[in-house]
Amino acid sequence: MSAREYDLIVIGAGPVGENVADRAVQGGLSVVVVESELVGGECSYWACIPSKAMLRPGAALRAARDVQGAAAAVTGELDAAAVLARRDTFVHDWDDTSQVEWLQGAGIDLVRGHGRLTGEREVTVTGADGTETVLVARHAVAVSTGSAALIPDVPGLRDVQPWTSREATGMREVPASLAILGGGVVGSEMATLFTSLGIPVTVIARSALLRGVEPFAGEAVAKALRDAGAVVRTGVEVDSAARDADGDVVLTLTDGSEVRAAEVLVATGRVPRTHDVGLDAVGLTPGAWLEVDDTLRVRGVDWLYAVGDVNHRALLTHQGKYQGRAAGDVIAARARSRTVDDAPWGVHVATADHFAVPQVVFTEPEVAAVGHTQASAEKAGLEVRVLDYDLASVSGASEVADHYRGQARAIVDEQRRVLVGATFVGQDVGELLHSATVAIVGEVPLERLWHAVPSYPTISEVWLRLLEAYGRPTAE
C-alpha cells in the first residue's frame, strides 16, 4: 500500500485540530486532518454549541420576567420542543457539510476514519468500511482528539446506561426527571438547563458547586437552583445505582438516602481520547493525558504535538483554539528550520495558559472568571489585595434587571499593582469578562486603569467601583 505524504497530519478535526491545520497551511505547509466522526468535533455537536443554544431561551425568559413592562407580556413557560428545535438548527442536524466546505476552502485535506499512530511520523486511518489509508508526515503529527466523559466506578452505574453530556445535549425528548452527578461546570449548566425546562432535578455533588472559582459563585448558583425548585445535595457521593421495576434510576448515596429519577446524567470529569490512537507505537501510555511543553510538543517525541483538551492544560474551546494557532505557527516555523524560542507565541502560550484562562459558566446566575481566585493567588505566594463589590449597586445593573443580583471580585497583586484575577457573578456578566482578561494579560497598572472610563449606565461601571474600593494609587 502506498503512503500519502503531507508536511503535517492532524488527528481530530475538532475546533482545535481545525486551527492547528489552518495556521500550518497559512505557514506554507501541506496538511491533512483525520476525523472519525464529525468535522467540528465535540464542541460543535455535543458540547458548547448545543448546550448554549438550549440554555439561552431560559436566560431570555428569566431576563424578560425581571423587567417591569416586559414581565406582563410573559404568559407561559419554555416551549421544550422549540428549545430542542433551536438546538437542531445550531448543530445543523449533526451534519458537518458546512465545516467540510470550510476545510476545503482553507486548503486542508480531509481523510475520514479512525487515525492511529503506527510508526515515526506515520498514521494509519481505518475507514468506516475497514479500508486503511497510510499517511506519512514530513515534519509533524498533531494529536487533537479531545476528551470524553468520565464514568465513575460506581457499582451498577454503567448498567443503568447513564447519560453523559452527549445524551443530554443530543436528547430528542426531555426526560420526566433527572439526577445529575457532579457540580462542576457541565453539571451546573445542565442543572440550570433542565430546571428551566421545568422537570425535577437533583444535583449530587461531592463538594460545593463550581469548585475552582471563588466560593461565592457556586453558592449563588446553588441558591438560584434551589429557588427554581432543584434539589442540590452537596458533600455526598453515590454508593450504587440500579433501575427499579418502573425503569427509574435509583441512586443510593453515601449517607444512606436514595434519589430517584427517570435518567441520571454523569458530569464528573473528562478522560483524554488517547486510549486508541497508537500511543504505544511511539512509547507513550495509551489512555493518558499528553504532557506538552509551551510549544505544545509532546515531551520526549520531537515530531509529535498534542493540542487542545488532550493535553489537559485548559479544557475549553477558546484556549484550545489559541493553543492550535500557536502550534500551527510553531510547526510551520520548525519545518523551515526557524527558531521559535524568541517568537511571541511561546511567551503567550505560557502566559495565557497558566495565568489568565477566562471562562464563562452559563448558569443562572452567569459566572465569569479569569486568572487567580483569592485562594489560588495566596497559594502562589502573591501579596494579595481583594476588592469586592455588590453588582446590584451598579446603576447599569439595575437598568438590566429590576432585581439584579450579583457580585464582583478583583484580585490585585500589591507588589506589581496589577490585576491578577477577576470573578463576576450575575446576569450578562459573560460580556464583562474580556475587559478583565485584557487588564490581566496586558498587566495594565492600576494607575492606568483609572483612565479606562466605563460608560454610564452599564454593568461595566463596576470597574470604577472596584478601583474606588482600592483607593487611588499614587505613582511613585
Ligand SMILES: Cc1cc2nc3c(=O)[nH]c(=O)nc-3n(C[C@H](O)[C@H](O)[C@H](O)COP(=O)(O)OP(=O)(O)OC[C@H]3O[C@@H](n4cnc5c(N)ncnc54)[C@H](O)[C@@H]3O)c2cc1C
Ligand atoms: C457539555 C459541555 C459543554 C461545553 N461548553 C463549553 C463552552 O461553552 N465553552 C468552551 O470554551 N468549552 C466548552 N466545553 C469544552 C469544549 O467542548 C472542549 O474544550 C473542546 O471541544 C475541545 O476541543 P478539541 O478540538 O480539543 O476536542 P474535540 O472537540 O473533542 O474534538 C476532537 C475530535 O477528534 C476526533 N477524534 C478523536 N479520536 C480520533 C481518532 N483516533 N481518529 C480520528 N478522529 C478522532 C473526534 O471525533 C472529535 O471530532 C464544553 C464541554 C462539554 C462537555
